[in-house]
Amino acid sequence: MSVVISQDISDPEKHFSKKRQSKIVEALKIHEILCPENDVPRVALLGSGGGQRAHIGFLGVIRQLGTEHLLGCMQYVAGVSGSTWCMSSLYQEPQWTQHAEEAANKALLSMSEQGEGVTFHDAVEWMKQRYEEGDFSLSDVWGVITCWIKGVSLETRPLMDDKDEKGASPYPLYSAIDKDHKEMWFEFSPHEVGFLEPGAYVKTSLLKRDFEGGKVKPHQPWQRKPMDMVQLQGICGCAMGDLQFIKDTIWHWIHSLSPVIKNARKDPDFTDKIDIVYILADLMENYSDPENSCSELERLKCLLGESYRDFSPTLQGVKLKSWRSQDRKKLVESITDELVASVDKWGPHPDQLLGINGIADVWWVMWHVMPKFFGWTFGTVANFLYKFQDDAIPKEMIQEEQMHLIDAGLYLNSPYPSALRTARDTDLIISFDFSDGDPFETLRVASDYAHKNSHPFPKGDFALDPGCPKSYYVFEERGKPTVIHIPLFNMDNCYDEESIEKERKEYRTFQMPYRDKTKINHLADLAAENVTMNRENILSEIKKAVQRRKHQK
Template structure:
């Protein structure tokens, strides 16, 4: 159980590719594309980040791909940030692709009708994670993400020992410290069902061993056994919101308090504890929504003082000052700032007014635990804390900066590149066609720009893109970039002139579906966005199939010109297999020759 340094694929992934060929062949036959086993094209489906917009958009795309019999033509599906929310839900069911339309519709319906994660189920999961160590805001965000999606906790483990659903799923993150040091060559981190690790140094461990302690490339015993990473944790790492730090903090805090507010106030009121942490927690959450209503907010502030007891003024200086100010005369912005400070001060002083009652089973115990262990994380702002399996690993391929710390911090890859191009460009995968659905905010070609730079920096083949000919304000629904001996790239922006009809409508949709806004719960709004994304598939089905067919023909030509080293797929496993086959053939020939000579002499 050691760290693996290599650039070819894992034996499990290679086996998956071989087993998928027949399925892809059958899927292509539906579209009258016939290819022998050696010419099956490798197609990667990419989903970008974009929060809940990307989640809904990717569900709409996958639903339509299934409906158009295109999904089974894909070998890989890779996601970043919001698109991983979509993937984690679908891959809960190993057979989801057999009825992708139904699976996607179920996930879309959950957002408007699902109950989501209950408060106590979420806290129970977080308590377990806290006991294991390495507890961070990513774990909290993973729970809140499930609530946003309207589903219960998706606790299925990331790793797979048996069959993996097709297409092969790939999730992406980046390592925070390496990113901040501007070592953008080494920072990309990939999760797959079988292996996880850094693409450029080529350093991996078995997926089931992620979170285990390693020293010098070898796993060591650990005092507290950590469970393998599940999909809740994965979403928390991969799918945190994007923007500047201030915007991220506000968005994550607001989403967290919205989840708290989903607790039934009736349940909290029934708690008869004199200083009830549950009621206090709910009031703090409710103030976030009602600060602009003077009657409601003043009433809740007074109730908060009563619950905190006679010493309430010692716990929050801001709450004390409010008593001497004209709350009604404040602007809404000032009120919001006061509420934020009151919340932070009460969190900081929880040990004083909470009386240290943080035991499971005591009424209000979970609520007090959240106040004591979760809310302080927003001050420390620590994400994606995971044991560093490269700690003190001595290998020339691994930069020294990657081996010095016992922990690493995996965060949203969209902070650097908001689409999982690095996974599709990994040399061992030999991808023929990349189909990228972009749900990003702002410039609809930014992911292409960054991917192109990443490819140049890391020596990966990537087709040339003339960005001077791309209209960011009024993009089309389909762009294709192709060049000899390089993967073909299809780029499809979410909002475009074809599904929105004009530039004004594009701008309207962009404003309606921003990354940082309250959780989408309106069924009409959710379905409209999913349908717009699906329309991009319907309109371009013929274009996609024509490029798949071209990839088949290109593979045929490459095989004819170089049947052994077909598209650089020659690796150690191929070499061993070919050597053994050749040796066996020669041995058999010699054996038969000797046997034949002996028979002739006897005769």
């Protein structure tokens, strides 16, 4: 049987934990905290979601934790959504914690205009592979765009390669949820993946394989590669709650590739067709300019000819004389959707364009990526619980051959469930919260989750003033893990409510990717300041955790 029903952690994780504890003993000595391995506290570092803001903020936090020699005290690093972007980059090297400052600064620099990014051709080639595997979805596209936002090449190493048998770095835990069962927390680790409640897991190497009745099917219809970090980021880090943001970002990405499209326009046989793509991308990016967008619409009509009336009623109904006063964004989106849906009527199939000045890549995206918006399919993965019979598994979870995993932030924007997993015996949770809006919402939802699933969680006032939070909160209760909660923007690093609100507006979750180095560094420094200010507070709680371990004997 390949599917395991258990509340225990895997044997490889237990092996890692033992190795890691010996490393933590040495890290604690730096702070004059002496304890044998049996008394080593289990400390979990959590990073919340929040898109690029969370990515940059978590990099700033981890950089400063390295500077303060606190990173070595952590047993686990767990992330949701934007924080997983940070983790996926750092864990490229198993021993990255030994030079955390350098690794974090490299990732921050890549995000700026100095980053290399993803080439359009490499992106399309990776998506083609996923398409051939048979479960291609919009989350795969988002994984590619995540690498583009981060300014790095495609991170194609398999998740299971992030194994560290020597315990040199904290154990990485990534999170998602099931689209149809949002309270079913799904965890990815280098050794196993699965649902925390009810405790159904398979080896990470088997994820994406076809299952039936708890066993891997002997004959697979196609050979899928193990899940890589591009796919993982697409599932874990895609803000699927905002379809419009995803669409806008993808068109922004296409518009940023205008040099590729311009080069493709050199071919005289397909100039008109590729010009249509170029105009659509430009319209989605610059619809606010009434004169330019009006001119582009006229050119679009000419290129499409009279046939556009058959498949774009919105374009036919546009009144150019009143264009300035109309809702241009909405009209441009409707025109774009209609033309993408009818690409087969005005554009050649990609197979007809192989080798022609990169046109084939552009058309492949038009044919295979853009139509995904209409079905809005995402997070598609083979369901390892298909036809699996066990009373612990809800019947509706075993009926489909595929499952759909999405951004866990849509349910709980911080990976508390992973830290609260009973077998991990966590003593101290240090949660850095990069959420938008109420900075205490994750605490309330985590408390509800813990109560529902019988996990110990400290009581506290989780309805604090969201407008002027402090930089440090501790919630503790006998017999339960202590929780340290640190909001990103607070009265200690922003000084007043007006500044907090200003920073929140500047670093919104749903905005186009920013490359400005000054803006990136400012956010990372603000996040790092929360570590610097609270270094002694964090060490104090670690010392208390050591004492609690000793007294448990």
